Each structure stands twice: as C-alpha cells, then as structure tokens.
Amino acid sequence: MKEEVRASRAASRKRKRLFRSLTAFVLIASLVGVIALAALMDSKKKETALPQSDDIATEMVGAESEDEPAVEEETEDVVYIEAPYTKVYADDRVTVVYEADLGDRYERLETVSGFVKLQLNERMTGWVTEDRVTTATTSQSDEDIKSAWQQVLPTASESALDLLGKDRESIRTTLGAPKAVQRDQVNEYHFYDGYFLMMRDGRVKAIDWDRQTVATPDATASSEQPSGSWYEGETVQLKLFPYSGIMRVRLEQK
Incomplete structure (x- = not known):
C-alpha cells in the first residue's frame, strides 16, 4: 500500500514538473514570437517610409531649377558728349568744374529738369545740359x-596702343x-616727348599727340564739326581737334 502511495506521489510530481516545463516553453515561444512580429512590422514600416509612386522627383544638390527666373545683367546708361568744350557743372548747376571733349563717354546717373548727371570718374559726378549729350552714334571696327x-599720324608707333589701360606703375x-x-x-596728364597720357582712376584712358599737321582720314566720322571730329570704334575712339592751323590727335579707350 505504501509503495502505491509513493508511486502516485512520484507520478504527481512528474506531471507538475512536466507542466511547469511546458508552461515555460510556451512563454518563451510566445516571447520569441512577439519579438519576431515586432521586427517584421518595423521592417515593413521602413520599406514603406517613402510614398509608393513613380512621380517622385529627385533634386540634385547645386542643380538649378528650371522654374527659377534668369538673372538679368544690368547695363550702364551711357551718353556721349556731342560738342567740344562742354561745360560740366557742380551740384549747384552753376559752378563749372570741368570741360568735357567731343565724344567723351560717361555713365548717365539721372536726368533732372534739362540737366544730365554724369559719373565723371570713380569719385566725382557732374551735370551737363541735356542738349549737349547724345546716345546715338555710328560705330566701326577697331581696325x-x-x-x-x-x-593722320603716320609716324606714331603701333606699340602706343599697348599703353591704353595700363596702370601708373606699369x-x-x-x-x-x-x-x-x-x-x-x-584726369591726370603725364607728359612725355611728343605726346602725353591722359590718366583717369589710375589708368591710361587716352594718348594725345599735339601740334600735328591737319589731316582727314578715309573714315566716317561719328560727329564732324569745325572744332573737332570723333570716330567711334568697338573699344577705342579717334578724336581730332584742329586749332590755329594744326591739330591735336587723341586715341582713347572706351
């Protein structure tokens, strides 16, 4: 009888151990399943982070959009002095500060009550009457x-052209x-043998040969007057100023 009781108790303990082992296994399996399911859901989220569309546009860094408006370059409003010895006035439009030559080219800043304000050099502005300037001019090649x-100046060396635009030190x-x-x-005027250099803002703006024989070239003048003529090129100008039976010849960079 005692042996049967002991056998029954042993069987009961065995069933309890088996039940606990099975329960632990089920819990572990459930936990593993939950972790796997969470990982799977996270993976799907990552796969669908971008919209599922064929219309996704990729913008390259630094690339310009076609819709951006083009930036227009500002152009200077340029006028030419139409008459020799044109008086240039200070801001009071009474005091004369300078005399401009025929064909001189300046940026126009504004026009007020019949006067035109000009940028004479980097530091200075001045006013001339509106009837002394023009924007229309005929042009020809530099050649x-x-x-x-x-x-008109056959004795001049062609190397003189290299001086235009040079700075003072050069x-x-x-x-x-x-x-x-x-x-x-x-301006500044630097005198050498046979010619002088007109310098503006520290660079050679023009070369003048004074006391030359009066001559007329085979070219069409942009403006021709008794007191002077002016020939407009692409980047240079030729100006002739006759006086007292001789003339001054100027080659000027625009």
Missing part, C-alpha cells in the same frame, strides 16, 4: 579706327618718369 589713326616701368604732370578735377 578701321587704327587705320584712320595711322593715316607706365613708369615702361616709359620712366614723365617730364611733367598736370591735373584737373577728373
């Missing part, structure tokens, strides 16, 4: 201008110190 210059290195220097409100 034509050079040919016309050589016709000129001193090439030509040495000038014999004299004069200044007005707008």
